[in-house]
Amino acid sequence: MQKHFFISSLAFVGCLTLFTACNSTQSMFKEGISKFDKGEYELAIKDLRTVANANYEPSRTNYLLAESYRLSNRFELAAPYYKKALEAGNPDPEIPFHYAYMLKASGEYAEAAKQLEKYLASNPTNKVNVEKANRELYTLRSIDVLRDKKTFYRVQNLEKLNTAGGEYGPFVKDGNLIFASTRKNTAYKTNGMPMLGIYKVKLADEYAETSGEPEPFSPASFLEGVNEADVTFTKDGKTVVFSRANTGGKKGTADCDLYLSRLVSGKWSEPRMIPVSDSASWDANPAFSRDGRTLYFCSNRPGGVGGIDIYRANMDASGRFSKPVNMGKDINTPGDEMFPYVGPDSKLYFSSDGHPGLGKLDVFVATRSQGVITVENLGPPINTRFDDFGMVYVDDEMRFGFFASNRTGGKGDDDIYLFEDESVGLDSTQLAELEKLPIDDPRRRTVGKPEPPKIVNYFLAGTVSSNDTPAATLDSAVVKMYEVSSDSLVGQGISRDGGIFGTFPLEEGKDYTLLIERKGYITKRDAFSMSGKAIPQIFRKKLTMDTTFYVAFKLDRLALNKTFVLENIYYDLDKFNIRTDAAVELDKLVQILKDNPTVKIELSSHTDDRATDAYNNKLSQNRAQSAVDYIVSKGIEKDRLVAKGYGETRLIIKKAQTEEEHQKNRRTEFTILSY
Incomplete structure (x- = not known):
């Protein structure tokens, strides 16, 4: 009897332990999701890795881990979790797209191409990503052309300056190297590293060494608990513009803006946000032109080519800025273009993951000749499969300069590197001598004569x-x-x-x-x-x-009573006014009606089943009528449209459980009545 009781007790304790562990894992899973949604990726990773080790919800957990690493710029760490998410059967159609970019950052070019081919074969609906995938697939198939590009660059890590944290955004002024570094006391929840601050340090004569310890560039532009980086100066050196982010004033990636400070009586003034910043967007990476009259910067504001684009704005003598202008599709791509810099040769240098490159961000130079803009990848060793960005020159000779990279062999996350262009100042005979160096010498690279445009x-x-x-x-x-x-x-x-x-x-x-x-x-x-x-x-x-x-x-065949679902027609809870995103979709219907002038339609609205029949009928009728009124306002004859609300009488998914299922029931359709 006691033996049986002992076994039963053990079984009960085992079940209780298992239940407690499961409950704890589930709770941690929810915590991880909550932190992920807040953009606290490093904190989310700590929870989700524990959940992944317990093999709880492997499809979603591994996907969220991959996304956390990707969104915090740790691409090599993201790749294996995308792979696990796919193996666990995650149905998200965009996973192969993101996985391919992570594989490229890991140097696995052939496998990256396979993932993009898989993605394109699935007939994805994201047109922006389809364009990026086609573009990237072409690059991956021709990657050897980029790897074999010949240059005279040599690079060297600034070992004395760089730390296990991050250093980037170099700028040379008055013999000082001004840069951003993760040396503040407050940790950034996105990646777990200290917040960024702007520092300065003296440069030695040959630029490869720094003298003394870095110190904050200015007390006015050094706030604890925020990220600050990306300095640029006007020609007289008396105005500085920089980026300040994560102030807590806004949520997410919109919380980054451009600030301006002036040198008055030897001190930098309290920074103020400049009007070119869009309060609802991410704005960063400012760079003045050589004459200080044009400010280039980067933004993800609406209306761009895609991702992060480079913009320019003119500044007059009194410091007022004109309306920003997008640099256009010759420079900007559906990917990200960042870290613009106007060199002593008046050419625009920038980093991009949209133009053909070896890794995530590569450094490019844009040249305008007779109204035509050409963009050239600077090639290795400036560019690698890692992030390479923020290139600046030391002086007008253009022999030495700096850039940042998170390539292997560095001191930490992002490091600052010195580069030297050994072709500067050499005549044709000297260049030929340089060409005679051993085949494995990194300097044995030929620039050659410029080829005619093809x-x-x-x-x-x-x-x-x-x-x-x-x-x-x-x-x-x-x-x-x-x-x-x-x-x-x-x-x-x-x-x-x-x-x-x-x-x-x-x-x-x-x-x-x-x-x-x-x-x-x-x-x-x-x-x-x-x-x-x-x-x-x-x-x-x-x-x-x-x-x-x-x-x-x-x-689609013209047929009576044929019904079409309008995608992405959403309404705020219990509302029937036309939202901006719904207007975009309704405009497509307006165009269909203009292109098919004999067609008459019924526009119907449907609800889910989470309210009374009477309430849903009235709400759906109001929504349908609101959509019809909008279409009429765009020039479509009123007698070609009938508004009809069906409430919850025509559910696609009965007994819906998830929000996604309810959304499928909350749809807007149009049906052909006559033609």
Whole structure:
């Protein structure tokens, strides 16, 4: 009897221990998610790694760990967790896209290409990432061209200055190296490192050494508990602009702005935020032009090319700034462009992960000649598979300069490196002697004579088919192509021989709209952009070459009572006013109605089942009517539209449990009534 009781007690204690452990892991999992949502990635990682070791929710836990490392700029650490998330069956279609970039940062170029091919084969809906993936895949397939680029650069770590933390953002002024470093007392919850501050230290004659201990650049621009970095000065040295972030005034990545301070009676004034900063966006990396009249900076504000873009704003004699202007698609890509700097040669140097590069951020130089901008990767050893950024020159001779990198062999996270361009001041004979150095000498690199620009002729072709199951190719469809900026017709053709159309000539950097019409089908518009699709000069093999892009269009059949779901039409809780994001989607419906002027539709709104029938019916009717009123305001005849609210009577998912399932029920649709 006692024996049986003892065994039962052990079983009970075991179950209780297991239950307690499970409960504890679940609680830690929720804590990790909460910290992740707040952007406290280092704290989230500590919780989620414990959860991952317990193999709790492996699909989501490993994904969140990967995202935490990626978003805190630790790409090599992110890669294995993306792999585990995929192996655990995580269905997020964007994982292969992010995983590919992490693999590239790890130097696994072939595997990165495979992941991008897998991503593109899944027919992803994120158009920005599709464009980035196509661009990156082209780079990965031609990576040897970049790795073999020949230069005369030599690099050296500033070992005395760098620490186990981070040092970056170098700027040389009055014999001092001014830089950002993680040396403050307060830890930054995103990556667990100390907050950034701006410091200065004396440079030795040969620039490879520093003299004395670094000290804060200015008490006015040194606040504990915030991140400060990225200094730039006007030509007279009496005005400084820098970045200040994570002040607590705003949430997330919007909490970074540009501040200005002036030198008055030998002291720097209290910094003030300058008006070029967008309070709802991330603004950083300022850089004045050589004359101090133009300020370049980086921002993720709406309306850009994609990711983080480089902008410019003019400053007049009284210190007032003009409205910022985006630098355009020759410089900016769907990726990130950061750390601009105008060199003594008046060329724009910057870092990017959108132009063809060896790693995450590579250093590039943009040159304008006869109105044409060319962007060139500076190649190794400046660029590696790691982050390489923030390049500046010491003086007008352009022989020495500094940049930052988190490459292996450094002292810590980001380190500052000295670089020397050994070709400066050498004549052709001396360059030839340098070329005679042993094959394994890093200086045995030839610049060579500049090659003439190589021309690429671009074309567009494609197919037209029905959106039926199974799909059928459609001949006799009329395809028209318009250039967006001028709204002019630049190409027209008819699909034949299995729905094939083309070819239409394209121009670099331009955006196009294609209009596809066929009797019995809904006329469709689609966009095609040459942004990011131009083949960089370094990859052009011939003086003249042709490249054709292919697109596939599917048309919906015109049929009575055929229903279409409008994506992303959301309303605030218990509200029926048209939000900005909903307006974007409704504008697409407006265009469909303009392109199909004989079509009349019913626009219907549906709710989930979490309120009374009467309330949901009234709310859905108000929402449908609100959408119709918006469409009418855009010039569509009122008698072509019927508003109908169905409340919860037509649930797609009955007994919905998750918020995602409820959202599928809360939808807006349109149904063809006549044509």
